[in-house]
Amino acid sequence: MGSGQGHVMRDGREEYLLVRACGQLCALPLEHVEETMRPQPVRALGEAPSFVCGVAVIRGAPVPVVDVASVLAHGRAGTKTSAAPDGEAEATTRFVTVRTGGRHVALAVDEVVDVRRIPSEALADLPPLIGHGRADAVEAIGMLDADLLVVLRASRLVPDAVWAAIGTGRGDPRARAGEDPDG
Numbered sequence: 001m002g003s004g005q006g007h008v009m010r011d012g013r014e015e016y017l018l019v020r021a022c023g024q025l026c027a028l029p030l031e032h033v034e035e036t037m038r039p040q041p042v043r044a045l046g047e048a049p050s051f052v053c054g055v056a057v058i059r060g061a062p063v064p065v066v067d068v069a070s071v072l073a074h075g076r077a078g079t080k081t082s083a084a085p086d087g088e089a090e091a092t093t094r095f096v097t098v099r100t101g102g103r104h105v106a107l108a109v110d111e112v113v114d115v116r117r118i119p120s121e122a123l124a125d126l127p128p129l130i131g132h133g134r135a136d137a138v139e140a141i142g143m144l145d146a147d148l149l150v151v152l153r154a155s156r157l158v159p160d161a162v163w164a165a166i167g168t169g170r171g172d173p174r175a176r177a178g179e180d181p182d183g
Contacts, residue, residue, distance in 0.1 A: 013117035016151070018144070019096060019109040022069035025147040026109070027118065032154050034097040034104060036112050048162050055166060056106055058097060062166050065095065065106045066157045071137050072150065098154040105158055118144065123151060 016027035017036075040056040042065050048054065051070035055062045095106040123142035139153040 013119050015115060015117050017096065017115055018113040018149075019068070019094070019107070020111040020113060021067075021072065021109045023110075024069070024072055025113070025144060025149050026068060026072075027116075027144075027149055027151045028096065028098060028107070028154060029151075030115060032098045032100070034099055036094050036096050039092055039095050039108065040106070045162065045165055048165070049159060052158065052162055053108060056095070058095075058104070058106060061104070063097065063104050063106050064158050064162050064166060065108055067092070067108045068152070069110075071152075071157060100155045100158065103158075103163065105154060107152075107154075107157070116144070118142070118149075123149070 015030040017030055017033045019026050019028065037058075040058060042054040042056045044054045045052060045064070048064075051067050053065040053067050056065050057063070092108040092110060094109050094112050096109055096112065097104050097106050122144070123140040125140055137153055137156045138150055140151040142149045142151070
């Protein structure tokens, strides 16, 4: 599998931050993770796709917020609560900010689980027949203990149109409130 290129490797294993979204175990390459935090206020963003909750101001900058469960097609569609596969309600309890090139994205997740080293041979490229959710946002799949593990490709989570809206101020909550986004 090609996901090992450019990822943090120790002892022949890649390091990942493990999170859960609507019961699904997901992995984010640790080298892209900036921080985890409590959810911040989110403002809707015009015509953003349903998996983009909106924009939050994080460390003074507008950052798109992506609902990981919606990306994986668990039907949450940008809401703050959902039903887990076992029928119990779950709520977004953490944001994980990740770098995608020179930009940042906040991922809304239900739980931050752990940091783990995972051997690259334990992961496989996404089979072409798997098309649920946004398959381009999934880098690989595998098993971790008894859980199906989905490795997310952070660089594919936010469409260019959303970045453009944020860049013009249309997605900046400060601009919408009548404040000058530049200070």
